[in-house]
Amino acid sequence: MFSSLARLRAIAFTISSLAVFSNALEGSLFTSSVTYCSPPETLLVQQFEVQYLASNQSLSFNISAESVQANVNVSASILVNAFGIDILNITLDLCGILGGALCPLPEYNFTGADSLSLPNQFSAKIPTIAFQVPDLEAYAQLTLIEVDTGDVKACVQATLSNGLSTLQPAVQWTMGSITIFTFLVALWQSLSPTSILPFRLLDLIFLFQSIATSALLDLNYPVTYRSFSLNFAWALSLFTSGDGGMQGAINNMRALTGGGLANSTSGSAVGFVNRKLSPYSTAVSSGGITSLSSLARRSAGQLLQQRIPIYVSSINISSANAFMTVFLCTLILIAIALFVFGAGWASIFAIGRQDQRLLLKQSYPSWVRAWTLRLSVIMFTPLVVFAFFQWTLKDSWLSILFSVISFLAIMSAIGYPCFIVIRSVRRAESSVLHTEPLLHSYGPLYARYLPARYHFFLPVIVVAFLKAIFISFIQTGGMAQVILILLLEIALVACLLVLRPHKTRGADVFSSFLGIIRIVCTGLMIAFIESLEVKAIPRYAIGLVLAVIYSVTILVVIVNLILHSGVQRLWKRRGTSQRSSYQDSSDTMLETGDMFPSDKSSSDGFGRPTNPTPERNVPLDPEVNQPYNPTSPTASIDYASTRQRDSESTNFGSILPRRWSFTPLHTPSDSSALDHSSPFESTLTRTSEEQVEPVSH
Template identity: 25%
Template structure:
């Protein structure tokens, strides 16, 4: 089959090979082995074979036991990607294929090791791409039959590896570095928020945020946990992102967890780190095997002669005893990372506890540094807010962690309930799941309740963004969304819960898992496309693209479902395409994080900017004086409206609305003449423009800035009963005279006697 793979497919396979091994020797070697015949007369306990294509040599080491002495024939069958590429039968006693230790197979213990040259006629049968394709999907099966009866006496199968794989530590480090960079960018925004007394924090409004990047890595890892028949290359690729789900190989920790389980009802006989280190993992249908300890089996090659040892060697027979265990789904994923399935939840719990402790210690250390700075130096004003909101910052960080891990936490807790054996671990799983769910439910209720009250009082929930107290408390849940879509964090939490629940509850049923996951991903994709809820256009584009890739990934995983019976070649090509798409998206996210780091220094968060503008306007109104040009009685309403920021999704309303006289601007505390009353009603004829000739014009009133004046009855009573103007004895009253005004003011009309 290797010859049948197209050159374009091979190029793609080489493109996604993330490990650089240089131009090393072209080597094929066995990697683990398992028996494929029960109750056989011959038992192989160790088999390690390595073929060097450059030297054209085979180095082997085989050991086992036989119940009787017998002559056998050997049949070797090599398959690659489900297609047989080599098959040959030979007699170990024939001159051309003589193997002394197997001619005949002795009774009792036997072992053989040595190096043998391979004729070029056999070496040319191996395609060159077999030495370059990472995680080659090839198996070799050796069957031994009795020469006289043809009865099967032994059967061994093993996977073949060329030493190249996409599962390398460097990939995990790079992925962790990308997530760390996103965390630094988001963390810088969070510290700036605390220092400024409130702004974005946690995920922020820039995309991709730490939450988006980390949940993307979690999605790749969870794709590798389904109970389907993955190609070897994709199974290895998903292992690189196990750290995002809390699965980190740590032998000392696993030993401690085993000890904890042993005293709380756990069974370590077939589920412990020691057992796993000596186990052979058989995936799915048994077509793929992997060995924890380095043991192997493959070909008793054509034309091999050996050096034999007739002595019984206990080291050769006992030190490499094998244990076979069939794995799939979540168990296969975690045990490939050297974590026993019963230890899974406790491993994640301890890792998360370490992360929370690191967050608390880090923030506390920063707090101590700031307090020391304040004692011995001039403390910068920009960090005063952080000191004030220190505990709030720590709480936000922990709640943010709960939000990020909630999906995988549901997954591991349900998996612990169904597969765990320690009552204490199950109790901890129940308590922590209830705690995490309770925290998210509490904030959901508080935000929903606050929004309901705001809508009742103000008509909308914009104050969730504009009110600093609400923003500091709750913004980590909705700060990347538009004002009209603050509620979208609720379906996001439900989405995470559903994914984890389906994956754990349907473990072992690949088709059910895949169909359910596809429905969940498509529903979330439809929600994002329909609403486009993110504040920034870039946020909508990035998150919709991520969700599209998630949905397409699940569609590709349908190809791996065994019930559908799709050819292994198609599965392998699909796996390679899936790796390429997911790798490209990961690279794009890394580039965008670097771009965001630059943008963050130049562009302010839009929600914070709008809130600051509103706060500044309120301060300006509080500082108005009667003759201040900003006073609305003098300011042109059109200019006032033009200076007000309008938002696309804000309800449209006039800047100043007509209200009752009790709400008149004249009665505002900021107006020092709030208690004054006019001597006579205002009439349009009394308004004069402001000119050098008319320096004291009457203050203009507009339809938006004045209301019906109070009744003038009280004013008329002020002169009721007063003595008449004029002379005595009925003489005509004295006529008012116009005061003498300097020439420069003569044309202005003078003082009109109207109170302000």
């Protein structure tokens, strides 16, 4: 009988697992993971599955277990909880089901399954929205209680899911692809040190890192927000991995160098839940457990801490492996960068023309230094956060050694350019920063700012460093973390609003917008502080709001990237003889980095000038642009010369020196008086060799 039930159960649950989203649409809840809720004494449970079908209001369950004591009669208590609300709480007499096969519990491995029709009063408590919202926070608990003594012989919990989640591989791949594409375009545009796209690339990655690090605090997060933030774990160099590959190598390294904490496994840690907090606030042992039988050999009271352990365990990386994962990914990034730099250097020598080769050889080292600095800025937050966290674990002396080396290396890679920039300004003036050697090498730090506000990169770096300290070293006390980070964000935005460091108004508005978003989202996380005991449903709603706010912000940044990627050049020219005002504003936006073009351009010489020089000669109207006397023959000569003269050298209302005048080949009354291109060219060639004296007014 048990084998037949097992086959039926296997078929049913295989079909349900292959149609996860259809389950959600049909109105079903099913188990996604299981764990013990108390240490097993009499019964070892290998499998426990529960499924609720809204169509027939039935609760199906399956259990596979093994009893280690004889003559144990138990009753089963089933509890179903969603968002902290007990939906179902019933007790079953096992002697009355399955023909009494479980009374007493058999002393061998057995499998049993059954389906119960729930009364209407229980089904009515399950809202329809439970089948539609992502990352449902619900679980079912089975407790076996000895009939004679009332002792708990076994307790198993199964988290429930409707098949929907804000953690989507498609989102991860899309965001990663956009970042790679932006990186490639920025790589090309960075040949100009003042190009805006490389700075927007940093803004995009910093936004992803802000979302990911916001889920590393000691807070009682709703599952929906933690799942959303896991879409951007790759921005912190945390990549999903199983027992083999990178995680397996790290496990072996730690085992050989004094590591004693749990290893990474392919099993998800989400199922091991501390029910005192969120119904999904994960769980037992920092590595996660793949089966109940292995869990039975552990202490069920050992819970994962909030903060980094839960976050990394949710993607199958143990907390002890977190830093080494970031460290190895950094080494891979360095290897890729060295390959690209080497390929670029080889391309320079492949160029045939000697003059071009010499020019590129002179500028290429500065370009390499600039991108080395950009990559260091990108890796600053992941390396510092997880190096600090590794120091708190005291596990594996080799991991600690690598963390110290990484910390010193990244601080040197950021600190030395900062020192060079500040020293250069102290020895000279801020304008020295825009000379060719410094601008091409260290421009990623300050090129987006006004010369007088070049030092604004320092507050940004200091804020990132302090955040890493608050995330890693404040291990208990989410309130302190939230308040301190909130104060940092407010201070940074206040500096932006007061100093207005960027070269254009649009750039200041864009940076202030990102800062205000961080302030709002950090403020909303106050609801996740455990001591405030905010109910599960309000916390869940706030988690969805945070996900929506960050999603809209990402779209805004992507639109900004598109505007500065140069695609507008495809429709920039409407004709060969005129420019529209819209095209001029597009030029300003592209060169200065505004998302919304400013009505004034930079006055420091690095943006587009207020009255730009035309890109081609424009014929001038003599009736408007110069005093004209029709009775004077000299006026005709001056009119002809002015007609041919470039607009840059036109000097209205003043008499040019004698050396700039020339004798026409024809008299003023000749019909060809206006057609003297050859004399103009010869005269221009002759006069250009002479020293031009200032024009006196």
